[in-house]
Amino acid sequence: MRKDAVLCTIPIVGMGGLGKTTLAKRIFNDQHIEKHFEKRIWLCLPEMSEIKSFLELILESLTERKVEVQSRDIIVKKLRDALGEKQYLLVLDDLWRVDSTSWHEFLDTLRGINTSRGNCILVTTRSKQVASIVAADLHKLGKLTDDHCWSIFKQRAFVDGEVPEEILSVENKIVEMCQGLPLAASVLGGLFCNKEKHEWQAILDGSSLVASEDSIKNILKLSYDYLPSPHLKKCFSYFAIFPKDFQFEKDQLIQLWMAEGFLRPCQETPVMEDVGNKFFQLLLQYSLLQDVNLDKYNNTTHCKMHDLVHDLAGDILKSRLFDPKGDNGEKLSQVRYFGWESPSDQIDKIYEPGRQASRSCQPQSSS
Numbered sequence: 001m002r003k004d005a006v007l008c009t010i011p012i013v014g015m016g017g018l019g020k021t022t023l024a025k026r027i028f029n030d031q032h033i034e035k036h037f038e039k040r041i042w043l044c045l046p047e048m049s050e051i052k053s054f055l056e057l058i059l060e061s062l063t064e065r066k067v068e069v070q071s072r073d074i075i076v077k078k079l080r081d082a083l084g085e086k087q088y089l090l091v092l093d094d095l096w097r098v099d100s101t102s103w104h105e106f107l108d109t110l111r112g113i114n115t116s117r118g119n120c121i122l123v124t125t126r127s128k129q130v131a132s133i134v135a136a137d138l139h140k141l142g143k144l145t146d147d148h149c150w151s152i153f154k155q156r157a158f159v160d161g162e163v164p165e166e167i168l169s170v171e172n173k174i175v176e177m178c179q180g181l182p183l184a185a186s187v188l189g190g191l192f193c194n195k196e197k198h199e200w201q202a203i204l205d206g207s208s209l210v211a212s213e214d215s216i217k218n219i220l221k222l223s224y225d226y227l228p229s230p231h232l233k234k235c236f237s238y239f240a241i242f243p244k245d246f247q248f249e250k251d252q253l254i255q256l257w258m259a260e261g262f263l264r265p266c267q268e269t270p271v272m273e274d275v276g277n278k279f280f281q282l283l284l285q286y287s288l289l290q291d292v293n294l295d296k297y298n299n300t301t302h303c304k305m306h307d308l309v310h311d312l313a314g315d316i317l318k319s320r321l322f323d324p325k326g327d328n329g330e331k332l333s334q335v336r337y338f339g340w341e342s343p344s345d346q347i348d349k350i351y352e353p354g355r356q357a358s359r360s361c362q363p364q365s366s367s
Contacts, residue, residue, distance in 0.1 A: 009122075010121070010139060012124045012131075015126060018181055019144075020124040023124075028040060033089065039086050039087070040089045041062065043091065046095070048106065051106050054106060059082065063078075080113045080114070090110075090121045094125065094245070098130055144181070156185070157190070190223065191286060227282070234260075236288065236316070240317040244310050246304065247303075251301075254276030288305070289303045289305055290303065291304040
């Protein structure tokens, strides 16, 4: 990082599931970084289509207050007041699209807001094109070693640390399927957790788990397929109506599942909230949720979902919405979810005869 520059940009580029966000979070939360930068801002938006929207989000993060409709000049003035001459670190996580003109206009605006030296923007992206627009020097994140992948898999699959001989004998195949991706190793480990020998063998013999560039997608889909209940699968796809990088509150999420009718009490678990807690723990076990926050009693309070897992939830939800056949071949009579993802609030309308009611409506990003 150049301390003599007013603002430097560091792009971290690599394929999905490689750990770019994890690395950025470790930097963001590092004690030395906290001491060095008086202000730290974290944003997760897929594209920079309007500079004003980004400036609003930065201001909201700094002030922890919602910005009412205001002109760009007023937002810039408030940002100048909020930042002063304090050094800041701005993280733009999972940036997918930005054009060169907008990016440089954004940088010029930030330089005009704060003229102190040593400010930094850290960008994570899967796109080499975006990384090259952001800065000339790219930081390419490499894949994990086989030993590291195996270590992550073992930690997730066998909590007691004892790996059965049957699994040790296929270590190379498991590591090859992970393709050096920590997310793949973690999800595959979660899939093997608490499974019997015949279930391991069925997973390993599955034709979908062939080492390839799509290994991570295949592993995520297989993990979804092995969820033990169709109601749990509905709970999983429900995450897609929320924006990426959204922090879920566990108790509120369970209440939403209850309202949707996804939780079915049984003789073994007669209380609906207990069913919801069981489902939540299963999603954690399968590594489909991450970034868990705990209270002082070590109980889970909040979590997030990796963007690739969120993509899978979105694909599954869309297939349910637009498939004229529901579960067990029953025709869907309602649209339960209605969402949009557009910085300019351009809503894609969903309409089909026989689907009059919408149960949930959730914007995917704010402008």
